[in-house]
Each structure stands twice: as C-alpha cells, then as structure tokens.
Amino acid sequence: MVCHGGFSLDDAKRRAWYNPDAILHDLGLRAGRVFIDVGCADGFFTLLAAKAVGATGIVYAVDRDAQAIERLKAKAEQQNLYNIRVKVGAAEETVFCTACADFVFYSMALHDFEDPLQVLRNAKKMLKPTGMLADLDWKKQRNASGPPFEIRFSEQEAVELMKTAGFMVVNVKDVGPYHYLVTAKSNER
Ligand SMILES: C[S@@+](CC[C@H](N)C(=O)[O-])C[C@H]1O[C@@H](n2cnc3c(N)ncnc32)[C@H](O)[C@@H]1O
Numbered sequence: 001m002v003c004h005g006g007f008s009l010d011d012a013k014r015r016a017w018y019n020p021d022a023i024l025h026d027l028g029l030r031a032g033r034v035f036i037d038v039g040c041a042d043g044f045f046t047l048l049a050a051k052a053v054g055a056t057g058i059v060y061a062v063d064r065d066a067q068a069i070e071r072l073k074a075k076a077e078q079q080n081l082y083n084i085r086v087k088v089g090a091a092e093e094t095v096f097c098t099a100c101a102d103f104v105f106y107s108m109a110l111h112d113f114e115d116p117l118q119v120l121r122n123a124k125k126m127l128k129p130t131g132m133l134a135d136l137d138w139k140k141q142r143n144a145s146g147p148p149f150e151i152r153f154s155e156q157e158a159v160e161l162m163k164t165a166g167f168m169v170v171n172v173k174d175v176g177p178y179h180y181l182v183t184a185k186s187n188e189r
Contacts, residue, residue, distance in 0.1 A: 014044070029052045029053065036061070043084075053083065058084075061087070091122070092114060104127055106119075111138070123165075132183055137152070137179065
C-alpha cells in the first residue's frame with residue numbers, strides 16, 4: 001500500500017522512525033482491551049493491536065479503501081488473528097458500537113478525513129468513559145516522505161479539533177523525527 005509521499009506503509013523505514021509496538025504499549029494497550037483503528041489501510045497497527053489485545057480482546061478497523069481491507073484480512077488470516085472486525089466505509093459514517101472502546105486510534109489519517117470533526121465526534125461515541133483517543137500524525141514540516149505540507153495538521157490544529165469535539169487533551173509528544181502523538185480523553189467523565 002502506497003500512501004501520501006510514496007512510501008510503503010509496511011516499509012522497514014517506518015520502523016526506523018518509531019517503534020509501533022512501544023507506541024501501543026505506552027498507550028496502555030493490554031490483553032482484553034477493545035481497540036478501534038480508524039483509517040487502518042492494510043493494518044500496520046491493526047495487526048499489532050490484535051496481537052496485543054489477544055483472544056480476549058477485539059480490534060475494529062475501518063477504511064474506505066476496499067483493496068486495503070482485503071489485504072488486511074489476508075494478513076490477519078496468515079497470522080491466525082481472529083479478533084479483528086473490519087469495515088469498508090467512511091470514517092465519518094462509522095460508529096462500530098457505543099461506549100465500547102478502550103482506545104480509538106488514528107495513524108497518519110486524521111488530516112486525510114474529509115470531515116475530521118465528525119470522525120472525532122464518532123470516536124467520542126465509541127469510547128468508554130475511561131477510554132483514550134490517540135492520534136499519531138505527521139509533524140507539520142517539510143520532509144521528503146509523507147503528505148504534502150499544506151494538508152498536514154500541526155499539533156495545535158489537532159488539539160483544537162479534539163477540544164471542539166469534546167475531548168480533554170492529556171498529552172502531546174514527539175514520536176521520532178517526523179511524527180507526534182496526541183492523546184485525549186472525553187471531558188464528560
Ligand atoms: C496515510 S494512510 C494511513 C493508514 C494506516 N493508519 C497506517 O498507519 O498504516 C490513511 C488511510 O486513511 C484512509 N482514509 C482516508 N479518508 C478516509 C475516510 N474518510 N474514511 C475512511 N478511511 C479514510 C485512506 O484510505 C488510507 O488508507
């Protein structure tokens with residue numbers, strides 16, 4: 001799968017930028033948790049999350065790209081992962097379940113959605129009162145890989161969108177040289 005900037009989403013280069021397992025572990029992803037990957041593509045994080053939550057957990061994944069979802073399904077089968085539920089569709093129209101999720105996760109996707117505010121509002125519906133929103137995305141800087149500078153969200157833009165959607169931002173941090181991670185919780189707990 002090739003995304004913005006022409007790099008393969010499964011590229012080893014990506015693992016040189018950051019450790020995806022450590023990102024999930026540091027979020028608190030453990031066995032038995034419910035994890036929702038929005039804009040999952042062929043499941044780089046979906047598959048890792050499915051291993052982390054194990055047979056007692058569940059991972060929901062949505063992408064509008066049907067071919068990417070087919071690749072994700074094939075990889076899940078190859079890896080004997082049976083705890084993933086996939087959907088082809090728009091994130092703007094996706095609420096898998098209400099107050100069911102421990103985590104709603106976007107990886108390099110929030111800036112891509114046509115209506116990111118609606119997608120965030122959907123996350124709020126899906127998260128448990130104790131749930132965590134996590135947004136890994138490209139820093140708004142010019143570098144050879146990744147999406148065009150103009151469409152990237154700065155950390156501040158992502159934070160403002162989350163606040164508008166009714167989240168309370170918990171943390172903003174750098175993840176490697178090119179990415180940031182914003183975590184947030186519902187402010188109605
Ligand atoms: C840069 S890719 C990131 C994929 C994946 N999260 C990863 O880290 O490998 C962004 C993905 O978001 C998906 N996408 C963009 N807009 C979408 C929308 N409105 N609804 C669902 N998926 C969308 C694209 O099809 C693409 O697979």
